[in-house]
Amino acid sequence: MTTAADTSPEELRERMVRGLVERGAIVSSSVEAAFRAVPRHRFAPEVPAEQVYGAPEAIFTKRADDGRAVSSVTAPWLHARMLEAARPTPGMRVLEIGSGGCNAALLAEIVGPTGAVTSLDIDPDITGRARRLLGETGYERVRIRTGDGALPLTEAPDGGWDRIVVTTGSADLPDAWFDQLAPDGRLIVPLRFRGLARTLAFVREEGHLRSDASIVSGFLAMQGRSAHAPRTIELAGDDVRLVVDENQPCDEPALQQAFSTHSHETWTGVRLNGSEGLLPRLDVWLAGSLAPYGRLRASGVAAERGLVGWVLGTGAATVWNGSSLAYLALRQAPEQHDHFELGVISHGPDRHRLGDSLADAVVRWDRTARRTGDPVVRAYRRNDAEQPDGVVIEKPSARLTVT
Ligand SMILES: C[S@@+](CC[C@H](N)C(=O)[O-])C[C@H]1O[C@@H](n2cnc3c(N)ncnc32)[C@H](O)[C@@H]1O
Missing domain, CATH: 3.30.310 (TATA-Binding Protein)
Structure with missing residues (x-):
């Protein structure tokens, strides 16, 4: 009998990819190819490969002194669904907020050598680890930065990021994300509001943002300036x-x-x-x-x-x-x-x-509303002249409506 421990990481990865395609988490050929190419197990070297490829949930990679998890490699199904929602294409400039290495490598595969991925984390231990693991796996072209993702990044490209992919649970939409997103960009963010957690994909609509995809998902809470405890x-x-x-x-x-x-x-x-x-x-x-x-x-x-x-x-x-x-x-x-x-x-x-x-x-x-698909969330900057009507969900930097 062949046990999981006898199976090579490549076979385990293939099995995982097939499962993600069957379950509809992977839809596009670009995401499928990226999942086949990136050696996920090398971004969680502390745990056996069969756990990395078999895990339906995140693998925690750092805990605070009180035992609380503060960093992880996100679950494969969620990486896949977020990438599908982000829709990156070759040549794009992408900012990832919250590093770990694995998702940045997947993004780097998709944007290719003409694109650029910058990954930002607030925790120097995490950026050090991500830099090392990305170097060991051949993705040294991913730029790693240490800082608070709620603040603007001075090296944002002219015209803004084509994609901003936030991988930490945020209770706010800081101005930096509105300011630094390209006019036709997409912002993917695990948003917390009213006790709910939804990863939303936003596009620009007039002066505000409008969601066009929603994933039910929990994420480790954002730290730093936008930290928030309900x-x-x-x-x-x-x-x-x-x-x-x-x-x-x-x-x-x-x-x-x-x-x-x-x-x-x-x-x-x-x-x-x-x-x-x-x-x-x-x-x-x-x-x-x-x-x-x-x-x-x-x-x-x-x-x-x-x-x-x-x-x-x-x-x-x-x-x-x-x-x-x-x-x-x-x-x-x-x-x-x-x-x-x-x-x-x-x-x-x-x-x-x-x-x-x-x-x-x-x-x-x-x-x-039962048959109209996912509710649409609109996000307005708090200080904008354009302000929404109806029930408004107040956030520190933004106002949300749902229709
Ligand atoms: C779920 S992990 C990131 C997973 C990773 N993207 C991957 O490849 O699977 C969340 C990360 O967000 C980071 N983080 C939390 N608050 C942050 C902030 N304000 N700015 C940047 N990073 C932050 C944490 O340090 C943690 O490493």
């Missing part, structure tokens, strides 16, 4: 938490009190098939339609103890006011076992009205 409210100790943006009004004791009282359920009649993948779209659409909006997260223990309804590990869309809160929950659709039904569980003195308003929003989404 506010977490413990509704039932650590087992049930509400994650909200810092600038959203939230009366913590009032919500804790509300959560400890009776709940009310409102079922919407809106059904989803588990394989449609529509819930992540609904979550973003609701974040752009309702304010305030956050995410309720519950541990397995909370579910076992009946503290919450059926909510997924990624959390549940939640709205609140000064006295009450309401969150989205699921139940098996009656008489249709491959579907589930969306409903709302609400607590507090205003639970009926608040529950109805969230349920109404779900019904509105079902009627108007």
Whole structure:
């Protein structure tokens, strides 16, 4: 019998590429060729090649003193999907924010000898390591720089970067990214807003940016000037938490009190098939339609103890006011076992009205937005004259809307 340990890195890589193509993570021939060419295992030499090529998730390469991961080699499926969203072509000038070596090598393969890749990381240990690994694998042409990716890079090309690929989770869109993106450039960024994490591809539209691709994905948090920790409210100790943006009004004791009282359920009649993948779209659409909006997260223990309804590990869309809160929950659709039904569980003195308003929003989404694909996120600079209408998600340097 042949074990994974007997299999060469080249065979393991081929197997990984075939899997990524079959699953639709790799679509274009340029990304496929880059994945075949780059020896991924040499960018995580601390772990066995079979783990590097078999890993569905990131491989952590540096941890802080408290054990928190601060750097990693991103998962292959996510590298692939981000490259597909970035659409780099030969000759382009690309800035990668957050280094590791592997993604920069993939980009260098695609832009070729007439293009240029610069990779920037805030951590000198990471840039030192990336420079060494890229040198050892023949990609010394990638330029490595140490600095904060939220700030402008003085060596940006005239006319801006054709692609800016951010590989660290950002809660902001700093001015530097608006300023240093070419007019027809694409900015790929793992954005955090309202307790959600989506990697979005942005293009310019008039004076602002508009998303045209979205990937559900978590990333290690950005450090430096744009570092950000969301506010977490413990509704039932650590087992049930509400994650909200810092600038959203939230009366913590009032919500804790509300959560400890009776709940009310409102079922919407809106059904989803588990394989449609529509819930992540609904979550973003609701974040752009309702304010305030956050995410309720519950541990397995909370579910076992009946503290919450059926909510997924990624959390549940939640709205609140000064006295009450309401969150989205699921139940098996009656008489249709491959579907589930969306409903709302609400607590507090205003639970009926608040529950109805969230349920109404779900019904509105079902009627108007369910079939329109990924919600579009628009990003406006905070200081621009052009300012959006409707529900606005405030970020330190930008304003977001979702339609
Ligand atoms: C997920 S890792 C990068 C993965 C890498 N691109 C790869 O090839 O797989 C995220 C990196 O972002 C870096 N980082 C965090 N905040 C940053 C900032 N403000 N500017 C530049 N790099 C930053 C971290 O040091 C970390 O090395």
